[in-house]
Amino acid sequence: MRINVNTEQERFAKLHAGDLVYLSGEVYTARDAAHKRLSKMIENNETLPFELEKNGIYYVGPTPSRPGQIYGSAGPTTSTRMDVYTPTLLDRGIKFMIGKGRRDEKVKQAIIRNKAIYFIAAGGAGALYASCVKKVEAIAFADLLSEAINKLTIEDFPVFVGIDCQGNDIYEEEN
């Protein structure tokens, strides 16, 4: 199944934990250090470097890109480390997240509350995901190197639904 993550968000509600989906559209990158800064900025009521409303975050810290290459190796990093920051971001409008690994109960509740969705990408498939990135735009925190925030345009980016809008969790589901 193919979904545009920006224009077809109404389809998120029909997805189930475990579904394989190919994502296209725009997504912002952020991992540990960027999350820490974003949450500081929210605390201080500062203007954020990108609109949270209806957007998505990919937890990734890529390798530097070679000359002539669009993006470096770019598989998901472990989402669990972002859990402390995530409920706030979801409550402020983030609609989807792409990462790997488990999420805690607070994140799950925030997903249900905001009808958001958590996708899991294949951990360790950095080269595969690099080839799904068609465009990269620097947004903020360039000093954080691989942890900077970029806007990626992705195409047919394969993921599984990790936690669906109803809160069903692929890792917990018994089957």
Next chain:
Amino acid sequence: MRLINVDTIKEIIRESCSSLLFNYPSDIEEAMSLAAEKEEGRAKKAFELLLENSRIASQKHIPICQDTGMVIVFVHVGKEVLFEGNIDEAINDGVRIGYRQEYLRQSVVDDPLFKRENTKDNAPAIIYYDYIDGDRVIIEMMAKGFGSENTSKIAMLKPAQGVEGVKNFVLDTVKQAGPNACPPMIVGVGIGGSFELAPLLAKKALLRELTDVNPDPNYHQLEDELLALINQLNIGPLGLKGKTTALKVQIEYYPTHIAALPVAVNICCHVSRHTKVVI
């Protein structure tokens, strides 16, 4: 005495950075393909994605995983060898040059607690030396990802807990690691020694080829039993459920104190980048 200029070592480390980070080692590739055949549905799809990733990585020369790891080097030095130059610096320079030349990610911070500033060259490596007989030098190197490293554990069991205690500890550790360790994983187990030696044994176990057969029949059997138990946990590739949670359990052991039974579990993801060079 055999004189070895440390530039030779620097070159080996630099060269390993390019050969290691863009492929599965052949033993892993083979085990992955075999495991894929046994799976169906979602788990099979997971393997297909990972194998496709490995193809793209080597064809397009893109690092197989974006966590290009922290470099860990074991240098086994022949007792008849004399190094010309500073060996630590040579290894770290090899890492610096290799990571820069190959556009690998710099993932090392200096002060681990307060400053956590990126060293910006992926150095220093973690280096262990030991002596072997003769005039050769054997270098074993791994580029270890920390998604899986973070799920590793050590326990000081009571000797009375015995084989069952070891099994339970290994299984619990794998269960807790689950999807976060990027399964399918390789489970390195170190048994015996002391508080610091057991994890080192577990790390060394990860350096063994997957096709290696443990020379001790008891430990060989324990490896097989543990692998079967782990694969019954139904964590599966990428944590999506399935028959393959681990590709192999590797055990290393060492004598210990009458009062002790240390056990360490060092987990490595399927991106188990390791190499061995003999000089």
